[in-house]
Amino acid sequence: MKPIVVKLGGSTLGNHDTTLEDLVKLQKLGVPLIVVHGGAQVVSGWLAKLGVSTSFTNGLRVTDAQTLKVVAGVLAGLVNKELVVAIQALKGKAVGLCGADGNLLWATIKSPELGYVGKIVKVDPTLLRVLLESGYMPVIAPVSFGSVGDRVMLLNINGDAAAGEIAAALNADRLIFLTDVDGIYNDSGKMLSRINVADAKEMLAAGIASGGMVPKIEACLKALTTVPIARIINGKRPHALLNEMKNGAGGTTIAPE
Numbered sequence: 001m002k003p004i005v006v007k008l009g010g011s012t013l014g015n016h017d018t019t020l021e022d023l024v025k026l027q028k029l030g031v032p033l034i035v036v037h038g039g040a041q042v043v044s045g046w047l048a049k050l051g052v053s054t055s056f057t058n059g060l061r062v063t064d065a066q067t068l069k070v071v072a073g074v075l076a077g078l079v080n081k082e083l084v085v086a087i088q089a090l091k092g093k094a095v096g097l098c099g100a101d102g103n104l105l106w107a108t109i110k111s112p113e114l115g116y117v118g119k120i121v122k123v124d125p126t127l128l129r130v131l132l133e134s135g136y137m138p139v140i141a142p143v144s145f146g147s148v149g150d151r152v153m154l155l156n157i158n159g160d161a162a163a164g165e166i167a168a169a170l171n172a173d174r175l176i177f178l179t180d181v182d183g184i185y186n187d188s189g190k191m192l193s194r195i196n197v198a199d200a201k202e203m204l205a206a207g208i209a210s211g212g213m214v215p216k217i218e219a220c221l222k223a224l225t226t227v228p229i230a231r232i233i234n235g236k237r238p239h240a241l242l243n244e245m246k247n248g249a250g251g252t253t254i255a256p257e
């Protein structure tokens, strides 16, 4: 059975109670699941508490050495482990890891002005397969590793990109983004129920998708090289994931054609 990759938007964290219930329910039904999570708002909260200023360029956090430590600590530590604990509290089987574990996501510097932000260049899904075969749900924090000059170090990556790359590498059955809007909106504010690859590229070029929607659409384009369908749905709605698996109503579908 091909796995389903679910990107749990940080924007829905805290509203994810039914999402975790849904994940455990699907796991009990034998659906192989991989979860990739965000947590931008939690990271921003901790940066503020620590007095570190922060900024975004095209939805990506500019990451200096100090910011990187907070990003890794909060995402691969706190947010990741809280999710694992919450899934286990619901009697699910989960293992929390980040893109640096088991060689999962190797990256290079995306662009020098973003600092320690990685662009994923290689995915090794071996560990994910081992975990899925043993009945575990891998829960992945968007932190990877890669070489910077002559050092090999942690890098901050976008969760959407991580989900897209992992879905592509595993030939996933489906890639589902749970976020805080009903789907992708066009320039007149209408939600689009279905777009193809050409439409998606056009939306990016025209700037109709901006901020956090940009990496999501880019990740869908990457995944659609091997994955038949990507979905962007509102994770704040109760049982959004279970409803998605049952009838796939609502949200935006992105498909090759």
Ligand SMILES: Nc1ncnc2c1ncn2[C@@H]1O[C@H](COP(=O)(O)OP(=O)(O)OP(=O)(O)O)[C@@H](O)[C@H]1O
Residues within 6 Å of the ligand: 008, 009, 010, 011, 012, 037, 038, 039, 040, 041, 059, 159, 160, 178, 179, 180, 181, 183, 184, 185, 186, 208, 209, 210, 211, 212, 213, 214
């Ligand atoms: N055309 C568009 N249609 C829908 N949303 C859009 C569009 N352009 C920009 N957005 C923004 O994208 C946001 C979703 O991305 P965002 O990065 O904020 O959430 P997330 O990825 O779910 O969370 P996180 O980044 O913490 O994991 C929406 O809240 C919306 O403001």
Ligand SMILES: [Mg+2]
Residues within 6 Å of the ligand: 038, 040, 160, 212
């Ligand atoms: Mg985002």
